[in-house]
Amino acid sequence: MSDFGSRLRELRRAAGLTMEQLAETSGVSARAISDMERGHSRTPQARTLSALAGGLGLAPEELGDLADTVREQRARAAGRPRLCALPRTVGDFVGRASELERLHRHALAGLGQAPVALIHGQPGLGKTALAVRLADQLRDRYPDGLLYLDLRGTDAEPMTPGDALLRLLRALEVGSRRIGETDDERSSQLRAVLGERRCLLVLDNAGSEAQVRPLLPAEGRSLAVVTSRRVLAGLPGVERIALAPLTPDESATLLRAIAAQAADPRAAAGVEAVARLCGQLPLALRIAGTRLATRPAWTVEHLVARLADADRRLANLSTGDLGVAAAFALSHAQLTIPGRELFRRLAHVPGVDFAAPIASVLTGASVDDAADGLDELVDLGLLQQSGPERYRFHDLLRLFAQERLRNEEPAGTRAATARTMGNWLLETAIVAGRWFEPGYGRLPQGWAGLVAPADEEEADAWLQAERASWLGALRAAARDGQHQLVVDVAEAMHWYSDKYVRSDYWYEVYGLSRAAAAKLPDRRQEVTHINYYSWAATHCAGRPDEGAEIAMDAHRVAVELGDVKEQAWALRYAGDAMRNADGMLERAITTYRAALDLFDKAGDHDGYVQTGPGIGRILNRLGRHEEAMDECAATLRELASRPVSARPALSGRVSARCILAAAYAGLGRWADALREAEQALPYAADFGYAGYLGELHLTIGRARVALGRREEARPAFHKVMELLQGSAYRDSVEIARQNLAAL
Structure with missing residues (x-):
């Protein structure tokens, strides 16, 4: 029995009170009083001591004597090693403000049930550091103790629940003879002790729900903070904090706090590079900063150079017994x-x-x-x-x-797996792309692939979600000499690419297909892909001079082959390039008209109806709006009389109506411009190209302003800002911005 326990018993008996009566007068539980008297619990905190003194009716001097007894006992206990003590806090802790705020709120939100929080995420995110930081901040709120226990959940043999319970009970000063024999008994004891005290438990590195569940408090004002690489979905009623890497600014702050070289303002670009190469991962940043700090001769640039080698980066992110790869x-x-x-x-x-x-x-x-x-x-x-x-x-x-x-x-297995994956990606990309091609628009008969898009929308969703992967597979196929496969993929994307005209990756796609087609025996295939490359240079890469040069090269090859259809397409693409180049508008009209003659000669109705609107677009730019209207009307007549495939027909119709609406606007016929643009919107939405939609919304906004419907114009201008991104639309966006400012 402790000195304090003996003294408390003497005072209780002198007051003629049973434990239950003292519990009633003081508000301290009878069980807690019993534990204190028998020396099976720690010496009480000041508020508990004050409550006992009040229940005993002690005079101030007697309370002082009792307090002295407590202080003496604590002084003797200070010489003994503390069990489950918190690890050293991180002095240069950075970030996690929102996570700490959530944890603080959760600690205060308990309504009878003890709060439990789980901090989870990948290795190296600083889960333990965050939990210890929280415990340090809440130290005053949990006067009955801050306990830390590493559950070793990533070890080959994690700590058993029984051992964890034993350690926690001992840390809470439950006498060895009183600790239960079974895990269930120990778990009940732990819940009972925590229910009567205000403790904060940090249960670090939990491996499973079964390991941590018996350690959690049930009722009362204690708080348990669990860290784990796992989400521990089997634990109900838990506040889950999923950690992410630090922000770039936080990463730079951490590096500057660790290494003097990083604190030099002249090293800002290098510090940013180190943070990026570390993936903003706190463990990696701390190791990188420590390596820099312990090597005064190094500069930040020296560290960047070492980390830039991807094959050696993980090896360089280790120091002492710390290592990212080891984690x-x-x-x-x-x-x-x-x-x-x-x-x-x-x-x-x-x-x-x-x-x-x-x-x-x-x-x-x-x-x-x-x-x-x-x-x-x-x-x-x-x-x-x-x-x-x-x-x-x-x-x-x-x-x-x-x-x-x-x-x-082995290398052979790796190569085979990579090729299998690449071929699957490209075969699926072909199937998805052909939903947009005239003559396809469906899955191949008997297609049994893992991805089976049911319509254009699903095909588009897959192509966008997996774009980086099928592009990577296309590059690999080009390196491996799979020339026909590269050409087939690019061909399948021909109509789909119109949906994302301003995306620069088409320049790479058609550059690869042009090079691949040049290595195949079919020269007609080659000229087709030279033409596609011209289109990509002009519209996607914003290089109209290069586009015109490529198109005329395609025309030369088509003439050599006697291929009238490809000659027509070459002139069409040359006209596009000239229309977008400086000082070549009249030449572009002449080139377009020559293309129309050849399309007519070749019987390529699809090409014919898509070329006429280009002339109308140029005429609008030259201020010849009535001529532009005539060209668009001619295109719409041809669409009604020629056997045009569905997608080319939609392309020609949308383009002609966009230009017709712009021509009415140019003539100041605002009611006609508004009517034409509004009628064209459903066609443009069906086609899916943001450029057409943005152009129509700009016309609608301007027309509504001119017709005095100013408030109705505002949404249209906002839509222009939303739809049109990139330098190609700079003028249209600026017009929309100016109109919004004037409304």
Whole structure:
């Protein structure tokens, strides 16, 4: 029995009180009083001592004597090692303001049930540092103790719940003879003790729900903060804080706090580069900063140079017993064998993010099994979810996966897997792209691919979501000499590319297909892709002079082959380029008219109806609006009389009506301009090109202003700002901005 316990018992008996009576008069539970008298609990905090003194009716001097007894006992206890003490706090802690605010709110939100918070995320995010920071900030709110326990959840043999309970009970000064024999008894004891006290538990590095569940308080004012690489979805009623990497500014602040070289304002660009190469990951940043700080002869640029080598980056992100790769390896070791195969093979994916079908292709598993595998990686913090059913690597984890791939699979297997994945991506891209082609617009008969878009919308969604991946696969196919496959993909994208005319990646796509077609025996195929490359140079890369030169090269080859249709297309693309170049508008009209004659001669009705509006567009720019209206009317007549494929017909109709509406506006016929533009909107929406939609909304906005419907004009101008991005639309956006400012 402790000195304080003996003295408390003497005073209670002298007052003629039972434990239950003292509990009633003081507000301290009878169980707590019993534990204190028998020395099975810690000496009380000041508020508990004051409550006991009041319940005993002690005079001020007697209270002082009792307080002296408590101080003496604490002084003797100070010489003993403390169990479950908090680790040292991080002096240069950076960021996490919103997470700390959420945790503070959660700590205050308990209504009878003790609050529990889970901080989870991939290795190296600083989960432990955040939990310890929170405990330090809340120290005064939890006067009965701050306890920390590393559950070693990533070890080969994590701490058992029984051992964890034993350590916590001992840290809470429950006597060894009173600690229960079974895990259930110990868990009940822990809940009872925490229910009567205000303690904060940091349960670090939890491995599973089963490990941590018996350690959580039930009722009362204690708080448990759990950290884990796993989301621990089986724990109900938990406030989950998913950590992300630091922001670039926070990363730079951390580096400057650690290393003097990084604090030099002249090193700002280098510090930004180091933060980026570390993926804004706190562990990586701390290691990089420490390496810099302990090497005074190094500059930030020296560190950047070392980290820039992707093959050596993880090796350079280690110091002493800390290492990014070592932290990742702990989670990797917990994967199942199929999980390890999936993890390393995902390093093949060219894009930033991916979905279950590509994981299925990489491993040969079903899509459902692949989805389960992706969830396993997410649960262990080795993947991040980037959207519904889409996943991505942190940059450093991708490097780790690449290392595992090189170390665990032979070169032949790696090459075969990469080719299988690339071919699947490109075959699927062809199927999706052909939804937009005249003569296709459907899935191939008997198509049994993992991705089967049911319409243009689904095809577009897949092509956009997987763009980085199929583009990467296209580059790989070009390097591998799969020339016909490269050409087939580019051909399948021909009509789809009109939906995203201003996207610069088409310049690369058609540059690759032009080069591939030149290595194939079919020269007609070659001239087609030279023409496509001209279109991309003019419209996508904004290089009209180059586009005109390429188009005339295509025309030369088409003349050599006697291919009238491709001669017509070459002149059409040359006309587009001249229309966008300086000082060539009249020459562009002449070139377009020559293209029309050749389209007519070749019987290419699709090409014919798409070329006429180009002449009308130039005439509008020259202020010859009535002539432009005649050209558009002629195009609409030809559309009604010629057998034109659906998509080219829609293209010609939308373009002609956009130009016709602009011509009415140029003539000041605002009511006609508004009517024509509003009638054209559904066609433009169906076609899907933002340029046409933006052009029509600009005309609608200007017409409404001119007709005195100023408030109705505002949404149209806002739509222009939303739809038209990039330098190609600078003039239209500026007109919309000026009109909005004047409203």
